[in-house]
Amino acid sequence: xxxxxxxxxxxxxxxxxxxxxxxxxxxxxxxxxxxxxxxxxxxxxxxxxxxxxxxxxxxxxxxxxxxxxxxxxxxxxxxxxxxxxxxxxxxxxxxxxxxxxxxxxxxxxxxxxxxxxxxxxxxxxxxxxxxxxxxxxxxxxxxxxxxxxxxxxxxxxxxxxxxxxxxxxxxxxxxxxxxxxxxxxxxxxxxxxxxxxxxxxxxxxxxxxxxxxxxxxxxxxxxxxxxxxxxxxxxxxxxxxxxxxxxxxxxxxxxxxxxxxxxxxxxxxxxxxxxxxxxxxxx
Amino acid sequence: xxxxxxxxxxxxxxxxxxxxxxxxxxxxxxxxxxxxxxxxxxxxxxxxxxxxxxxxxxxxxxxxxxxxxxxxxxxxxxxxxxxxxxxxxxxxxxxxxxxxxxxxxxxxxxxxxxxxxxxxxxxxxxxxxxxxxxxxxxxxxxxxxxxxxxxxxxxxxxxxxxxxxxxxxxxxxxxxxxxxxxxxxxxxxxxxxxxxxxxxxxxxxxxxxxxxxxxxxxxxxxxxxxxxxxxxxxxxxxxxxxxxxxxxxxxxxxxxxxx
Numbered sequence: 001x002x003x004x005x006x007x008x009x010x011x012x013x014x015x016x017x018x019x020x021x022x023x024x025x026x027x028x029x030x031x032x033x034x035x036x037x038x039x040x041x042x043x044x045x046x047x048x049x050x051x052x053x054x055x056x057x058x059x060x061x062x063x064x065x066x067x068x069x070x071x072x073x074x075x076x077x078x079x080x081x082x083x084x085x086x087x088x089x090x091x092x093x094x095x096x097x098x099x100x101x102x103x104x105x106x107x108x109x110x111x112x113x114x115x116x117x118x119x120x121x122x123x124x125x126x127x128x129x130x131x132x133x134x135x136x137x138x139x140x141x142x143x144x145x146x147x148x149x150x151x152x153x154x155x156x157x158x159x160x161x162x163x164x165x166x167x168x169x170x171x172x173x174x175x176x177x178x179x180x181x182x183x184x185x186x187x188x189x190x191x192x193x194x195x196x197x198x199x200x201x202x203x204x205x206x207x208x209x210x211x212x213x214x215x216x217x218x219x220x221x222x223x224x225x226x227x228x229x230x231x232x233x234x235x236x237x238x239x240x241x242x243x244x245x246x247x248x249x250x251x252x253x254x255x256x257x258x259x260x261x262x263x264x265x266x267x268x269x270x271x272x273x274x275x276x277x278x279x280x281x282x283x
Numbered sequence: 284x285x286x287x288x289x290x291x292x293x294x295x296x297x298x299x300x301x302x303x304x305x306x307x308x309x310x311x312x313x314x315x316x317x318x319x320x321x322x323x324x325x326x327x328x329x330x331x332x333x334x335x336x337x338x339x340x341x342x343x344x345x346x347x348x349x350x351x352x353x354x355x356x357x358x359x360x361x362x363x364x365x366x367x368x369x370x371x372x373x374x375x376x377x378x379x380x381x382x383x384x385x386x387x388x389x390x391x392x393x394x395x396x397x398x399x400x401x402x403x404x405x406x407x408x409x410x411x412x413x414x415x416x417x418x419x420x421x422x423x424x425x426x427x428x429x430x431x432x433x434x435x436x437x438x439x440x441x442x443x444x445x446x447x448x449x450x451x452x453x454x455x456x457x458x459x460x461x462x463x464x465x466x467x468x469x470x471x472x473x474x475x476x477x478x479x480x481x482x483x484x485x486x487x488x489x490x491x492x493x494x495x496x497x498x499x500x501x502x503x504x505x506x507x508x509x510x511x512x513x514x515x516x517x518x519x520x521x522x523x524x525x526x527x528x529x530x531x532x533x534x535x536x537x538x539x540x541x542x
Contacts, residue, residue, distance in 0.1 A: 047428040047430065047431045048428070049381060050379065050380040050381055050425065050426040050427055050428075051379070051380065051426060099375075099377060100368065100371070100372050100377050100378070100382060100386075101368045101372075101386070104365075104367060104368045108364065113364070114364065114393070115392070115393065115396040115397060117392040117395075117396055117438060118364065118365075118389050118392045118393040118396065121385055121388050121389035121392050122365070122368075122389050124385050124389075125368075125382050125385040125386050125389060128379075128381045128382050128385060129377065129379075129382050132379050132381065132382065133377070164437075166434075167434060167437055167438070170431065170434035170435075171385075171434070171435060173428075173430075173431055173434075174381060174428070174431060
């Protein structure tokens with residue numbers, strides 16, 4: 001089938017919601033309604049995402065934030081299993097996972113041939129591609145979305161590199177407001193130990209080496225993550241983060257997460273022991 | 284949302300203030316990333332497809348090159364860094380108004396940080412075929428919130444001259460449609476669902492873009508030129524304006540040394 005024929009098919013499908021004449025409203029996928037300002041600030045951080053009707057959301061967006069080594073991915077694996085055992089459909093998302101630019105960012109990072117502003121904008125592209133192609137479709141179908149990091153990490157990384165805070169927050173004005181945002185707060189020293197144990201090394205970017213903070217890898221990591229942590233402290237108040245002590249045991253952090261999520265989703269029993277496949281995470 | 288850019292700008296910037304764009308309440312281009320003032324100059328051409336802007340900028344470039352001036356020419360959407368992602372997005376039609384806009388901003392940021400800003404700081408005359416106003420016109424036509432767009436490009440240096448080549452819709456569309464057999468999907472604005480006929484969709488999309496450009500004439504200090512008059516006459520006007528607004532002597536050090 002030629003491109004043109006495909007276009008025609010698409011357009012014909014679109015005629016069920018709008019007639020393709022000069023005066024008709026633009027058709028962006030299924031949504032044609034333009035959200036009001038009130039809806040825009042209820043569902044987004046200020047601006048409504050183009051062509052999206054917020055009333056279609058039936059799922060829940062749950063965000064887990066925290067620095068490298070704070071235990072995010074462990075907790076998300078456990079939460080996914082728990083929610084699925086409770087009968088909820090779960091979708092996960094995370095940085096650099098978009099089909100559009102996920103791999104391009106990996107390449108840029110590997111080559112280290114990119115400036116901070118370009119990198120921030122590539123991350124923003126990656127973020128919104130996932131919002132539009134992964135998160136929103138899931139939320140429309142009543143799925144629970146567990147997001148491994150969100151705009152807050154991206155904002156913090158930009159700000160510590162000297163990008164204006166208003167500028168970078170403004171980029172994410174069309175980001176969806178999560179139903180719950182958890183912050184697993186750990187000391188950089190703890191995070192360093194955990195990360196080092198995981199890979200026997202610390203990556204260039206984790207240590208913020210691009211910022212020339214120290215030639216010593218350990219001190220570079222500590223200084224960089226401390227700066228990030230300070231940005232999180234600022235955002236925690238503004239955006240109602242639910243702060244958890246990431247130094248506590250996996251099972252204790254998981255219990256607190258389950259309690260709050262159960263409340264959100266209307267789950268009565270919050271008892272959970274991981275299956276054999278995940279038992280190794282339960283320390 | 285920032286409404287006042289002056290607080291983010293370096294206080295030690297140029298003594299002579301840039302032309303004010305006070306009529307607009309939208310955030311204006313500026314500097315979210317701290318940077319110093321620069322001695323170079325930036326000349327930009329804007330206009331719809333088929334308005335004649337690229338021909339005119341080419342002729343201006345030739346004039347300056349032949350005169351031995353220190354210059355650099357840059358095109359919209361040309362950073363190798365982001366090219367593969369843009370191509371993939373277009374081929375597979377993954378792009379939405381938001382990601383289309385962000386990807387082009389990333390492309391522009393790369394060129395801005397690695398070419399435009401360093402060259403302006405290195406005292407070059409920079410000529411840009413399309414600039415941030417292309418994004419404002421095109422992405423607003425796709426439905427992106429204007430305030431968000433203005434913020435997105437706040438890092439861009441404000442041009443010394445922005446030429447806006449204005450041609451009536453029918454003239455511009457005819458120039459494109461008569462010369463090019465097939466319009467690409469995003470180029471024709473097919474993603475907006477305005478019409479399933481590509482040529483018709485292109486015309487409707489261009490009409491919206493023209494409307495958006497016209498809105499910026501006053502707020503962004505466009506120098507409006509009539510894209511329908513003969514090429515050489517138009518070029519004469521353009522050269523006269525450049526010569527009157529920019530101290531070209533500063534960009535011709537070799538000629539000065541030779542004398």
